Amino acid sequence: MNQLFIFRILLHIILLFSIAGCASPTPDLLPAGEILQRAVERTRALQGFHFLIDRDGAPAYLNPDHTLAFGRAEGVYNAPDQARAAIRVIAPGLVTEVKMVAMGDQYWESDLVSGAWQKLPAGSGFNPAALFDPQSGFQEILLANTRALQLEGLQELEELPGQPLYSLSGELDGAELFDLSYGLIGPGQLDMRLWIDPETFEVVRIQLDEPAPPGEEGPDGEKSTLWQVDFWDFDQVETVAPPVD
16 A cells, blocks of 8 residues: 555545544434423523514514505614514505604604604504513413423524424414403414524524414414514614604
8 A cells, every 4th residue: 555545535534634623513402391492581581683684474463454464564673672574565555654762661663654653552552562572472472381392403504504403393372462462472372483593592493373263264274373483683773763754
């Protein structure tokens, strides 16, 4: 066996060990309840983040007359009680956008038609700041109202290739979430999926599958509403200020 061949074998072995040493360790598969508890604690401590709330399937209405349906909302949240967002609203023959700003007990919303800002009483519209409140928001609802919680294992999201996440499934009682979401989500039982970063325990994505009330199926006959909430830019704080026309 010549020296060049031996050198190539040794080099190949060194490269294999080098690659193995650089590979990220597989996260420990903790009990599902512990993962959720640690995720809730992390969420409570966050100073801010970006969020996207998306709806698919059967409609979810913003008014009692069922003429304004929620499309999606994207914005920023600053703990403990500030948020601004752009909300896509679907009306008969019209898709438009409404903007909102919440600062404590102050709430502003842009007019659906003119776009002019108007200050409204607290609780008058969909308010993500209430939904993400560190003491009474969605994280507390997850902790108190989740049933049949299971760890499905590690899973990657298409948007985050190469990043394994804890994937949890369970059932969520939607009664409290119904109040916090301005009547959009709930109040019945929802099938839930969570994706959580195993290093930081930050909640990356939540999916909620909600059966549609009789007679309110989606435009293509969908029997449920699928809610997806994504989070990113954890602990980043952006300015939220009263709006100016």
